[in-house]
Amino acid sequence: DAGVTQSPTHLIKTRGQQVTLRCSPISGHKSVSWYQQVLGQGPQFIFQYYEKEERGRGNFPDRFSARQFPNYSSELNVNALLLGDSALYLCASSLGQFTDTQYFGPGTRLTVL
């Protein structure tokens, strides 16, 4: 079975622009979480979706938004990009059972100039 896939792999944007990142979970997984990993740090939780509903939100500004589709894929949107948004954005999927294991995709590297 395919693992978690993310697109695009790399992205370069300028300040003020908007970006959409995409994630497809492992087949059968109903939960998707998004993380931001700034260089040299551990991943920071942004959002979690389960059964198309937001189930958790980290300490990120309203410029960050996400949604989950009926096929359980997900998009992360970031508006009004700042230089500090440059990071590796990771998507993880899980079955959705209580505190089960998260499986991560390869990430999308976003560079904001």
Added chain:
Amino acid sequence: AQSVTQPDIHITVSEGASLELRCNYSYGATPYLFWYVQSPGQGLQLLLKYFSGDTLVQGIKGFEAEFKRSQSSFNLRKPSVHWSDAAEYFCAVPRMTGRRALTFGSGTRLQVQP
């Protein structure tokens, strides 16, 4: 709130030597605990996890970790390190809210000398 501390930012070991990476956690109950590994520019791969039961957990690639409740620790070990083990290692616990998401430590970068 939950938190994870990885005291060692960078560790260098010789190939064939043993390895121990430290992880301390703060959590309101007995936590579930995870170790992930990240190669440069890549996503995270699960090495092992502790949910309950035996406090010594075996993982992939010859890694193991021991849960010690009295010390709030979940240290990762490997008896003999290979050059391919060079990577960044992250310890994680579930968030107290939105409990299918994780809180990660800041990571330990492992360098392996020939």
